[in-house]
Amino acid sequence: MPHVLLIEDDAAVRDGMELVLRRHGYDVDTAATGEEALALLDGPAGKTVELAVLDLMLPGIDGFEVCRRLRARSTLPVIMLTARGDDADIVQGLEAGADDYVVKPVTAPVLEARIKAALRRAEPQPAHPERSEYTGLVVDRAGLTVTRHGTPVALPPTELRLLLELSASPGRVLSREQLLERVWDHDYLGDSRLVDAAVGRLRAKIEDEPARPRYIQTVRGFGYRFGPV
Amino acid sequence: MKPRRPSPRARNPEGGSRPEAPLRPLRSRRARGPWLGSLRTRLVVTFVLVTLTGSATATVLAYREARTAILKRAQDSFQDNVHDRVTTLAPDVDLPPTARGLTELAERVSQSLDGAPLVVTRYRELQGSSDRLADSSRITPELREAVRTRSAMSFQRVTHRDTPYLVVGTPVTFGDDGRASGLEVYAVTSLRPEQDDTGALLTAVRDGVAPVVLLSALLALLSARAVLRPVRDLGRATRKLAEGDLSIRVAVKGRDELANLAQDFNETADELQSSVTHLRDQEERARRFVADVSHELRTPLAAMTMVATVLEEDADQLPPDTAQAARTVSAETAKLSRLVDDLMEMSRFDSGAARLTLTDTDVAEAIRASLALRGWTDAVRTELPEGVRAPLDRRRLDVIIANLVGNALHHGAPPVTLTLTSTPTPTGRTAVVTVTDQGPGLSPEALTRVFDRFYKADAARTRSEGSGLGTAISLENARLHGGTIEATNAPEGGAVFTLSLPLPLSETEAKAPTA
Numbered sequence: 001m002p003h004v005l006l007i008e009d010d011a012a013v014r015d016g017m018e019l020v021l022r023r024h025g026y027d028v029d030t031a032a033t034g035e036e037a038l039a040l041l042d043g044p045a046g047k048t049v050e051l052a053v054l055d056l057m058l059p060g061i062d063g064f065e066v067c068r069r070l071r072a073r074s075t076l077p078v079i080m081l082t083a084r085g086d087d088a089d090i091v092q093g094l095e096a097g098a099d100d101y102v103v104k105p106v107t108a109p110v111l112e113a114r115i116k117a118a119l120r121r122a123e124p125q126p127a128h129p130e131r132s133e134y135t136g137l138v139v140d141r142a143g144l145t146v147t148r149h150g151t152p153v154a155l156p157p158t159e160l161r162l163l164l165e166l167s168a169s170p171g172r173v174l175s176r177e178q179l180l181e182r183v184w185d186h187d188y189l190g191d192s193r194l195v196d197a198a199v200g201r202l203r204a205k206i207e208d209e210p211a212r213p214r215y216i217q218t219v220r221g222f223g224y225r226f227g228p229v
Numbered sequence: 230m231k232p233r234r235p236s237p238r239a240r241n242p243e244g245g246s247r248p249e250a251p252l253r254p255l256r257s258r259r260a261r262g263p264w265l266g267s268l269r270t271r272l273v274v275t276f277v278l279v280t281l282t283g284s285a286t287a288t289v290l291a292y293r294e295a296r297t298a299i300l301k302r303a304q305d306s307f308q309d310n311v312h313d314r315v316t317t318l319a320p321d322v323d324l325p326p327t328a329r330g331l332t333e334l335a336e337r338v339s340q341s342l343d344g345a346p347l348v349v350t351r352y353r354e355l356q357g358s359s360d361r362l363a364d365s366s367r368i369t370p371e372l373r374e375a376v377r378t379r380s381a382m383s384f385q386r387v388t389h390r391d392t393p394y395l396v397v398g399t400p401v402t403f404g405d406d407g408r409a410s411g412l413e414v415y416a417v418t419s420l421r422p423e424q425d426d427t428g429a430l431l432t433a434v435r436d437g438v439a440p441v442v443l444l445s446a447l448l449a450l451l452s453a454r455a456v457l458r459p460v461r462d463l464g465r466a467t468r469k470l471a472e473g474d475l476s477i478r479v480a481v482k483g484r485d486e487l488a489n490l491a492q493d494f495n496e497t498a499d500e501l502q503s504s505v506t507h508l509r510d511q512e513e514r515a516r517r518f519v520a521d522v523s524h525e526l527r528t529p530l531a532a533m534t535m536v537a538t539v540l541e542e543d544a545d546q547l548p549p550d551t552a553q554a555a556r557t558v559s560a561e562t563a564k565l566s567r568l569v570d571d572l573m574e575m576s577r578f579d580s581g582a583a584r585l586t587l588t589d590t591d592v593a594e595a596i597r598a599s600l601a602l603r604g605w606t607d608a609v610r611t612e613l614p615e616g617v618r619a620p621l622d623r624r625r626l627d628v629i630i631a632n633l634v635g636n637a638l639h640h641g642a643p644p645v646t647l648t649l650t651s652t653p654t655p656t657g658r659t660a661v662v663t664v665t666d667q668g669p670g671l672s673p674e675a676l677t678r679v680f681d682r683f684y685k686a687d688a689a690r691t692r693s694e695g696s697g698l699g700t701a702i703s704l705e706n707a708r709l710h711g712g713t714i715e716a717t718n719a720p721e722g723g724a725v726f727t728l729s730l731p732l733p734l735s736e737t738e739a740k741a742p743t744a
Contacts, residue, residue, distance in 0.1 A: 010528050016535035023539065083527050087584050104527050105534035105566045176588065191624065192588045221589040221618075 002119055003027040003048045007037040007066065008055040008081065013104075017053065020108040021115075034058050034066035041070070051118055053111070055081045056093055064096045071097035075156035077118040081106070094197030099158040100184060101194075117185035122157035132167060134229045137206055137215060139167050148206055158183065159202045162195075166216060166226040175223035199224060268460075269453040276449030280442055288434040296427040300386075303423050304395055308382060311397050311416045314338045319401040324410055326350075331357025338414060346418040352411055364389070368415045372398050380409050386420065393420040459487045463494055475502040520576040526569045530562070537562045564696075571698040575682070578705040585709055587620040592660055593649060595623055599630040600647075609634055612648040617660055619732035625706040629714070632699040633664040633726045641666025641724055654731065662728040670718035679716045680704045703728075 004026050008014040011032070018028045029045055031037035037054075040046055052070065056063035067078055080098040082089050090101055099121070100114055131140045138147040144160065146153045155163065161183045166174060174182075176192040184194055199218075203210040217225050315338060322334050331350040339348040339359035348359040349368060358365060367389050375383040376398040384397045394417055401412040462479050469477040478498060481491045540555035547555060577583045593613035600606050630647075637645040646665045651658050671679060678684045683697040700714075707714045712730035719725050 010532065012532035013528060013535065016532040020535055020538060023542075083524065083531070087586060103570075105531035105569070107534050107563070107566075108536075108538035111535070193586060 001025060001027050002115070003029070003050050004115065005037060005040065005046075005049045005052045006030045007032075007034065007052060007058070007063070009033065009058050010055075013055075017111065021112070024112060026115075034061040034063065034069075037066060038069060041074070041076075049076065050122065051077045051079065051115060053079050053081055053115070054098070055083070056089060057083055064092055067093065067096040067098055071156070075154055075160075077122055077157050079111075079114055079118055091193060091197070094193060095200065097156070097201060099156060099198070118158070120185060121161045121183065134167070134170070134215065134227065136208075137229075139163065146206065153205050155202070155205065158198055159205070162198050162202055163206070163216075166224060170227040170229075171225065173219045173222050173225045179223065195224075269450070269457060272453040272456070273446055273449040276445045276452075277442055280445035281438070284434070284438055284441060288431075288438075292427065292430055292434070295430055299423045299426055300420065303420060304384060307395055307416070307418050308384060308397050310342055311338070311414070312382060312399060314341045315399055315401060315414045317341075319410075319412065319414070322401075322412065324412070326352050326355065326412065328355050328357060331355055332359075333357070334414070335359040338416065342416065342418075344418065346416055349415040349417070351413045351415070363417075367394050367396055367417050368398065369396070372396055372415070373413070376400055376413055376415075393424055394418065395420050456487065459491060463487075463491060466494065466498075470498055470501070475505055516576060516579050519572060520580065523569050523572040523576060526565075527573075530566050530569055533558075533562045534566050568696040568698075571696040571702060574702055575698055575705070578702070578709075583705070583709055585622045586624070588623055589618060590621040590623055590626065591615075592617040592619070592621070592626075592651075592662075595621070595626055596630055596647065596649065596662070599627045600634065602627075603631060603635075605634060605638065608638060608643065608645065610644050610646045612646075614649060614651070617649060617651045617658075617732070619658075619660070619730075621710065621730070621732075622706075625709065629703045629706050629728055630662070632703040633662075633714075633728065636699070637664050637666040637668075637724065637726070641668030643667065651732070656731070656733070658732045660730045660732050662730075664726045664728075665719060665723055667723045670722050671716060671724050676716055676718070680714070 002025075004021060006014055006017050006021075006028060008017065008030070009032050014030050014032065018030055021028050027048075029040060029049065031040055037052070041049060041052075054063050054066060054070075058066065061069075063080060067080065070076060070078060078098045080093040080101045081104055082093060082101055083104045093101055099118055102111060102114055130142065131138065133139075136149050140146070141164065146155055146160070146163065162179065165179065165182050176195040179195050180186045180191070183198075186194075199216055200210075203213050203216055206215055207213045214229060215226060217227070219225050318334060318337050318341070322330050326334070331352060335348040335350045335357045336359045338350075339345050342348070345359070347363045347365075347367075349365050350357040351373075356365075367387050369385060369387060372383060372385045375385075377400070380400050380402070382397065382399040384395060387394050387396055396415060396417050398413060398415045401410045401414060403410055459479070459482065466477045466479045475498065478495045479491045481488050481495065537559040541559045544552040544555045544559075574583075593615055596611070596613060597606070600609055600611070634645065634647060644667060646663075648663045648665075650661045650663075652661070675684075680700050682701045684700075685697060704714050707728055707730065710730050712728065715727045715729075717725045717727070
């Protein structure tokens with residue numbers, strides 16, 4: 001039974017989401033503010049939370065800040081809930097570390113589909129039980145760990161999936177649409193901002209010089225490619 | 230970061246221009262006329278002409294008066310003198326006179342006059358002269374005729390060898406009854422001193438005209454400057470005003486007509502500025518209101534939308550009426566949600582907040598994805614050539630395609646055809662997407678209003694599944710790309726919507742791929 005944390009200040013929306021998700025078999029915890037959510041995650045209930053749905057407009061610390069603080073301590077998948085749907089908000093939210101976003105008002109089936117996809121990304125992948133090393137970067141596909149110059153790198157599921165997907169075929173260019181389909185499970189119209197934001201976050205963690213990436217390279221007009229290192 | 234294209238300045242069909250949009254741009258500055266046509270030149274030429282005409286007229290009149298006066302005085306004085314001498318000396322001559330007597334008379338008259346002019350005396354065929362060598366042809370037959378017939382003193386001015394002469398002739402009479410004696414006396418005097426006097430007048434005028442004309446030209450330039458500077462300032466201010474700088478004002482100097490004009494200009498600009506500010510404030514308030522309302526609607530809608538599925542899921546277990554109510558609430562919530570979404574989108578266009586998120590896009594592939602997503606692949610006949618690529622906002626392209634095809638499917642009649650063509654232009658290419666249906670087409674009114682907000686072509690179908698903003702949003706999306714959408718009817722019937730998108734060279738075409 002997946003355990004989801006809903007962070008939303010509007011009681012009606014929060015209760016509505018809780019009602020729908022509970023009916024569909026989720027364990028749901030709720031928080032009305034960012035502070036409350038962070039406290040809850042630090043407490044005993046936080047141990048089992050598998051995903052957070054985070055509203056951006058919150059009293060006190062806003063959703064962007066909650067996302068940043070959450071990322072600093074865990075790899076918990078985050079779906080942000082934006083009321084405005086403005087491009088600037090979405091980009092800022094993704095840069096703060098969100099894995100996906102939905103624009104309010106969202107229907108229950110759409111929200112559930114996104115939650116399911118994000119949780120699937122967090123599931124261990126059975127394929128390719130092998131360990132690959134690329135000059136300084138070690139990707140252990142069996143243990144699902146990444147080490148850079150001997151130091152383990154904690155990657156949230158989306159970024160880990162992205163790295164696994166790209167490094168599975170070094171030298172091959174994958175388009176943003178292909179990555180969306182394989183990593184995010186998005187069967188709706190592609191939103192390349194998700195891919196670009198995740199690539200940016202991933203580079204910040206594994207590249208020596210994120211501005212001049214060695215592992216994840218941009219192929220202008222086509223997409224991204226792993227290596228050649 | 231992805232490349233961002235600045236949003237092209239789109240015109241609003243309703244005429245509600247964006248606040249920062251300039252007023253209608255002024256036609257490019259009128260080409261200056263030839264140099265001769267300038268106001269300054271015309272002023273100077275006019276001044277000089279007026280000065281010349283004035284001084285010429287004055288000179289001619291003064292010259293004529295002076296010349297007449299001088300000549301008259303000379304004439305009168307000479308005639309008086311001749312008359313006196315002849316009256317005094319003539320009685321001494323015996324009649325009929327001898328040639329010698331005539332000559333003596335002539336000599337004596339000549340000697341008694343100033344400057345000893347030529348004096349000629351005549352009696353019938355006899356003639357005496359004070360100077361035998363002098364040419365007596367200056368005494369013309371006309372004068373002699375006049376003297377003889379009028380029996381009074383006559384005069385004539387003649388020019389002889391470039392010198393003007395005054396010739397005076399008088400008959401000599403006897404006694405108090407004035408009987409003619411047949412004796413005639415003629416005297417010839419030069420008018421050269423008088424001519425020299427009037428000539429000096431002309432010379433004086435001629436020497437004086439040049440400085441006067443120069444002075445008047447100078448004055449003309451000065452006054453042209455005084456007139457033209459405010460005119461030029463006004464012209465510059467008018468252009469600025471037309472370019473949208475409503476704060477421009479001109480300095481008001483003096484209290485003449487130009488100052489009044491400047492005053493009027495400033496007042497007009499004040500009025501214009503306050504009207505425009507007022508309108509912009511109103512527009513801004515209205516726009517913010519729509520945005521705020523939409524936003525405020527979102528939160529309750531978010532809760533309603535979320536729980537609507539619960540109603541749907543459980544409708545089957547409810548009593549029929551309640552089930553019907555539950556389904557209606559659910560369906561209407563979804564519509565309301567779409568309407569609010571569209572209103573939000575529209576207010577983003579109105580406030581200029583809409584931005585393009587460009588990704589290198591294969592247009593044919595994007596269109597196929599839009600159709601497939603909505604299950605329309607089999608309902609639409611497509612002609613999609615491969616290889617039409619450009620940086621486009623895929624989400625906005627999807628909105629346009631979904632709206633155009635959705636309208637054709639819902640309001641037109643099958644088969645619906647979608648074709649993509651690409652034609653080269655000087656700066657890249659233009660992609661043209663045409664969506665055609667086989668329905669009755671659009672009425673003339675609908676053709677002009679189909680892109681208006683909330684316009685519904687079919688009055689009976691006031692509650693369609695769309696928000697009524699679909700085509701307006703599509704058009705805004707096309708304009709954001711620098712393109713447009715046009716609605717026409719096909720000759721054989723059926724509505725035709727044509728989307729034209731300028732395609733700048735795609736990233737791959739513009740530069741070689743970089744690692």
